[in-house]
Amino acid sequence: MQPLDLMTATNIASTAIHIARETGIKPLAVAVLDAAGHPLAVLRDEGASFLRPQIATGKARGCLGMGFGGRELARRAQAMPAFFDAINSLTGGEVIPVAGGVLIRNAEGLILGAIGVSGDTSDNDERCALQAIAQAALVADNGDQLSR
Amino acid sequence: MQPLDLMTATNIASTAIHIARETGIKPLAVAVLDAAGHPLAVLRDEGASFLRPQIATGKARGCLGMGFGGRELARRAQAMPAFFDAINSLTGGEVIPVAGGVLIRNAEGLILGAIGVSGDTSDNDERCALQAIAQAALVADNGDQLSR
Amino acid sequence: MQPLDLMTATNIASTAIHIARETGIKPLAVAVLDAAGHPLAVLRDEGASFLRPQIATGKARGCLGMGFGGRELARRAQAMPAFFDAINSLTGGEVIPVAGGVLIRNAEGLILGAIGVSGDTSDNDERCALQAIAQAALVADNGDQLSR
Amino acid sequence: MQPLDLMTATNIASTAIHIARETGIKPLAVAVLDAAGHPLAVLRDEGASFLRPQIATGKARGCLGMGFGGRELARRAQAMPAFFDAINSLTGGEVIPVAGGVLIRNAEGLILGAIGVSGDTSDNDERCALQAIAQAALVADNGDQLSR
Numbered sequence: 001m002q003p004l005d006l007m008t009a010t011n012i013a014s015t016a017i018h019i020a021r022e023t024g025i026k027p028l029a030v031a032v033l034d035a036a037g038h039p040l041a042v043l044r045d046e047g048a049s050f051l052r053p054q055i056a057t058g059k060a061r062g063c064l065g066m067g068f069g070g071r072e073l074a075r076r077a078q079a080m081p082a083f084f085d086a087i088n089s090l091t092g093g094e095v096i097p098v099a100g101g102v103l104i105r106n107a108e109g110l111i112l113g114a115i116g117v118s119g120d121t122s123d124n125d126e127r128c129a130l131q132a133i134a135q136a137a138l139v140a141d142n143g144d145q146l147s148r
Numbered sequence: 149m150q151p152l153d154l155m156t157a158t159n160i161a162s163t164a165i166h167i168a169r170e171t172g173i174k175p176l177a178v179a180v181l182d183a184a185g186h187p188l189a190v191l192r193d194e195g196a197s198f199l200r201p202q203i204a205t206g207k208a209r210g211c212l213g214m215g216f217g218g219r220e221l222a223r224r225a226q227a228m229p230a231f232f233d234a235i236n237s238l239t240g241g242e243v244i245p246v247a248g249g250v251l252i253r254n255a256e257g258l259i260l261g262a263i264g265v266s267g268d269t270s271d272n273d274e275r276c277a278l279q280a281i282a283q284a285a286l287v288a289d290n291g292d293q294l295s296r
Numbered sequence: 297m298q299p300l301d302l303m304t305a306t307n308i309a310s311t312a313i314h315i316a317r318e319t320g321i322k323p324l325a326v327a328v329l330d331a332a333g334h335p336l337a338v339l340r341d342e343g344a345s346f347l348r349p350q351i352a353t354g355k356a357r358g359c360l361g362m363g364f365g366g367r368e369l370a371r372r373a374q375a376m377p378a379f380f381d382a383i384n385s386l387t388g389g390e391v392i393p394v395a396g397g398v399l400i401r402n403a404e405g406l407i408l409g410a411i412g413v414s415g416d417t418s419d420n421d422e423r424c425a426l427q428a429i430a431q432a433a434l435v436a437d438n439g440d441q442l443s444r
Numbered sequence: 445m446q447p448l449d450l451m452t453a454t455n456i457a458s459t460a461i462h463i464a465r466e467t468g469i470k471p472l473a474v475a476v477l478d479a480a481g482h483p484l485a486v487l488r489d490e491g492a493s494f495l496r497p498q499i500a501t502g503k504a505r506g507c508l509g510m511g512f513g514g515r516e517l518a519r520r521a522q523a524m525p526a527f528f529d530a531i532n533s534l535t536g537g538e539v540i541p542v543a544g545g546v547l548i549r550n551a552e553g554l555i556l557g558a559i560g561v562s563g564d565t566s567d568n569d570e571r572c573a574l575q576a577i578a579q580a581a582l583v584a585d586n587g588d589q590l591s592r
Contacts, residue, residue: 003490005490006461006487006488006489006490010454010458010487014454017450026215034490036494038488038494038497039486039488039497040487040488040490041485041486041487041488042483042485042486042487042497043450043454043484043485043486044450044482044483044484044485045450046447046449046450046484048215049212049213049214049215050184050185050212050213050480050482051213051214051235051239051242051243053482053483053486054238054239055235055238058234058235058238062234074230077230078230081229081230081233084230084233084234085233088233088234088237088238089237091237092237092238093234093235093236093237093238093239094238095234096231096234096235096238097230097231097234098228098230098231151342153342154313154339154340154341154342158306158310158339162306165302182480183480184346184478184479184480184481184482185480186340186346186349186480187338187340187349188339188340188342189337189338189339189340190335190337190338190339190349191302191306191336191337191338192302192334192335192336192337193302194299194301194302194330194336198332198334201334201335201338322511344511345508345509345510345511346480346481346508346509347509347510347531347535347538347539350534350535351531351534354530354531354534358530370526373526374526377525377526377529380526380529380530381529384529384530384533384534385533387533388533388534389530389531389532389533389534389535390534391530392527392530392531392534393526393527393530394524394526394527
């Protein structure tokens with residue numbers, strides 16, 4: 001397995017931010033983590049509010065920590081709120097269970113890392129994540145479906 | 149953009165406290181933060197209970213950290229409780245999503261900072277915030293509408 | 297005993313900041329707490345770096361929490377480092393044992409509250425604190441001596 | 445004052461990492477923060493150990509929170525260990541007082557932000573920071589001297 005390298009991670013984060021700029025949504029923060037959950041590239045666009053990098057990191061880290069994309073995490077958080085409350089007390093809020101956290105897989109389906117995006121609506125955040133992963137020729141897993 | 153200065157911040161905080169005194173509501177704590185979320189003036193009226201300064205700061209800091217006035221934060225917290233639970237674990241309770249947190253904008257709409265007020269009902273807290281911002285000839289954004 | 301009121305506290309904090317401005321030292325943050333250790337007025341001058349309000353609060357809160365002015369706290373911290381390490385782990389860093397934390401007493405010697413100042417050297421911080429207390433016609437206790 | 449933009453911040457972080465690669469020192473993590481202490485770009489080279497991004501962020505954030513470059517913070521931490529112990533309890537370890545944290549100033553001397561570098565020795569970390577700032581045509585303040 002070839003792990004996610006810094007250049008790819010930086011390009012994915014930078015691409016997501018530029019998609020937001022070009023499509024006129026709110027400025028974003030983006031975190032790209034390796035498969036172990038550790039950051040490779042965290043970028044915050046100038047106008048993005050200051051909690052966004054932490055939220056973006058939490059979206060990505062929650063996906064990797066639990067093994068699901070953000071939409072599956074959101075479903076589980078709705079079905080089992082006490083479980084997710086406990087996890088967040090346990091981890092200091094590392095699991096942010098909403099759309100905008102997306103696993104990054106290679107063509108064979110192996111998890112290379114994850115991206116978390118925060119700044120606009122969860123749906124818009126996720127759209128930027130999916131497009132940025134596609135432009136890197138990798139496979140996105142948002143918890144609903146694989147896309148590339 | 150001219151940032152919020154200490155004199156303006158202190159006047160806004162002091163005005164909000166005096167409005168509460170004059171209108172006979174409970175004594176308040178008020179926090180006025182700069183656009184980056186750092187405090188310029190935090191005042192607590194003598195009779196206000198001791199958690200009020202932290203709550204006032206959390207109301208203001210949540211608005212700035214997320215980029216919305218308190219009423220929009222409150223709506224989102226109701227729609228997405230798991231997201232706000234996670235954010236509060238992540239940030240140590242910095243995002244208090246209720247009315248009484250108000251963004252302070254200049255005439256061009258740029259965010260100069262935020263005020264958070266705590267002590268009476270959220271509606272009364274917010275009313276003092278809005279009037280204090282208006283007396284400083286700045287624009288208040290409570291998440292529902294702009295007022296001056 | 298007449299407790300410290302908000303107007304007096306705000307005046308003391310504001311005076312300390314203006315003394316710094318007039319004497320050309322670095323911009324300050326100042327915290328004035330009541331006898332119970334809860335904030336009445338915390339002000340940060342525009343150019344003061346963002347950790348200064350927390351440090352100023354910690355200087356004042358340490359004085360009240362232990363019952364000594366900052367210079368006595370500094371002596372004890374030097375003599376008993378493990379004790380102060382433990383206290384700071386216990387309290388999350390509430391006891392900052394350096395000059396610039398000063399108890400505020402009335403003419404009868406009763407503790408009305410404390411001031412903490414941070415921004416320049418500890419000696420300069422303390423000088424602003426002492427002068428601000430004197431201008432409020434109260435008695436300053438820095439752990440070495442009483443002054444008014 | 446023109447604040448640090450995302451492209452400049454990303455270039456500075458990326459340059460520091462590539463200097464490390466080219467000079468054969470250990471792989472680095474680099475954090476570039478705006479003047480308020482909020483991250484613009486945090487990058488970790490693939491081989492850098494996983495605490496490095498947090499350490500790099502703490503080096504930069506300490507410089508901005510206190511208003512000094514890392515070498516001045518290091519001197520003060522040696523002279524006043526109890527003060528720095530208390531600050532780190534207070535801030536959750538945000539102030540890492542060693543070389544490798546460098547303020548980024550513009551030609552007029554205004555603070556635009558800071559860089560923190562971690563991965564190799566503090567001296568080597570700092571050298572990469574200084575060169576990266578110089579390549580961006582900005583002024584570096586490590587607490588000892590200004591360089592460009």
